[in-house]
Amino acid sequence: QKEVEQNSGPLSVPEGAIASLNCTYSDRGSQSFFWYRQYSGKSPELIMFIYSNGDKEDGRFTAQLNKASQYVSLLIRDSQPSDSATYLCAVKGRTGRRALTFGSGTRLQVQP
């Protein structure tokens, strides 16, 4: 079992729709969770991070965390073609394991 799992996609949504990206993790002691966006040929860009159970909103983005289910998601409202990219979920483990463990990413395509 991979430590951080994501559906590779592609996830295709029409412009203006809500895109829902999901991630599960295996280390129950994981403390913090990050979403990065990576355009083709570019480096990952931090979009959001979440530490506590529940929802965290930032503009069109909402991160959701459920530690009991070991599940984190990213919702993108009013999706735009410019949101087309690979979205990487990253998890920081318990104290002493400061490195981020990344999922393989979900490719999102927003159709105009």
Next chain:
Amino acid sequence: KAGVTQTPRYLIKTRGQQVTLSCSPISGHRSVSWYQQTPGQGLQFLFEYFSETQRNKGNFPGRFSGRQFSNSRSEMNVSTLELGDSALYLCASSFAGGSSYNEQFFGPGTRLTVL
């Protein structure tokens, strides 16, 4: 604030050579992490440096090494290059102080091609 800078941006080497990559973190950030990204393996952690000390290490052979200087700049070195070392090498900077939850910000990367 200036972002993370990495040099060089592109490198072409041949098998058996060695290479040194450089990373300058965001001003005030004391932690530098290095990652390797390949299409097959995704983003994999190499090592993390904080205050000139290696604090964490991934599962890579000893050919991969690094160091951090007193100004927080970091270098990573790969000796005896193999074809499989061709990858995008990413440096990530974080504050990593006290209660920081370690938000990491990536540099543009160095694209290494081994022929």
